Structures are given as structure tokens and as C-alpha cells.
Amino acid sequence: MLKGISPLLNSDVIGALRAMGHGDDLIICDTNFPAASVAAQTRLGKLLFIDNVTAATAAAAVLSVYPLDSFVTDAAARMEVVGAPGEIPAVQQEVQAAIDFAEGKAWPMISIERYAFYERAKQAYCVIQTGERRFYGCFALRKGVISPEAK
Numbered sequence: 812m813l814k815g816i817s818p819l820l821n822s823d824v825i826g827a828l829r830a831m832g833h834g835d836d837l838i839i840c841d842t843n844f845p846a847a848s849v850a851a852q853t854r855l856g857k858l859l860f861i862d863n864v865t866a867a868t869a870a871a872a873v874l875s876v877y878p879l880d881s882f883v884t885d886a887a888a889r890m891e892v893v894g895a896p897g898e899i900p901a902v903q904q905e906v907q908a909a910i911d912f913a914e915g916k917a918w919p920m921i922s923i924e925r926y927a928f929y930e931r932a933k934q935a936y937c938v939i940q941t942g943e944r945r946f947y948g949c950f951a952l953r954k955g956v957i958s959p960e961a962k
Contacts, residue, residue, distance in 0.1 A: 817872035836935035841948030850938035866948035869907035875914035880955035890949040
């Protein structure tokens with residue numbers, strides 16, 4: 812155990828988050844996402860897990876140590892609902908709340924069409940699969956920077 816770090820952040824996840832640089836993407840996905848095959852194509856090349864929790868719980872743990880990129884408009888993204896791109900299911904609302912809490916303000920989350928999301932995921936640094944069983948629990952988060960003055 813480490814003081815001040817969520818126990819959900821296992822050593823593989825912490826190592827990946829630490830190794831990522833400004834502008835790298837991470838994917839948080841549900842149990843239906845083709846996680847293993849997509850993760851094999853990422854920079855890390857292997858699938859990571861935060862098991863037995865919802866996407867929002869995993870996102871909150873990650874965002875407790877991971878800054879979002881404030882230099883771009885697509886630092887937080889969600890997979891669109893097929894046939895209803897404007898629909899925002901409960902799982903996506905919960906992750907939006909986790910993002911807003913972590914950033915201390917309302918933070919825009921863009922939507923990405925399903926197959927375009929798969930392509931962004933393949934270009935990501937890593938994929939973290941959660942225990943989320945609800946559909947459309949898939950998110951891309953782009954890493955930002957921590958200023959020298961930050962505590």
C-alpha cells in the first residue's frame with residue numbers, strides 16, 4: 812500500500828501511467844471492448860486491468876494521479892452510442908462526473924464514432940480494462956502536464 816494512492820492502481824497501471832508522456836492517450840474500457848487485440852497494438856503492447864469496478868471508479872482512481880491535457884479539445888473522449896450519437900448513457904455521465912471532480916471544473920468530453928474510437932485506441936499508449944458491464948463504458952484520456960509549481 813502507498814499513502815495517498817488508490818489501491819486500485821496496481822503496479823502495472825502505476826508503471827504505465829508513470830511512463831506516459833504529455834500527449835499520450837490511455838483507454839479505459841468496459842468488458843465488451845476488444846481489449847486484448849487492441850492493447851496488443853498499443854505502445855505498451857499488453858492489456859492492463861483494474862478489475863471488478865465500474866468505469867467511473869477506475870477513471871476516478873486514474874485521474875487521482877493523471878493530469879488531463881489542457882492544450883487540446885479532445886483530452887477526454889467517449890465512444891458514441893451506435894445510432895444515437897447524442898445519447899449519453901449513465902456510465903458516461905458517471906465518468907464525466909469523475910473527470911469534472913478530478914479537474915475541479917466542468918471538463919468537456921467529446922464523442923467519437925465506434926470504429927474511429929477503435930482506431931484512436933490502437934494509437935494509445937495503453938488500454939485498461941475494467942469490470943464495467945454496461946455498454947459504452949469506453950473512454951480515451953490524453954495525458955497533460957503538471958506545472959513546476961503544482962504540489
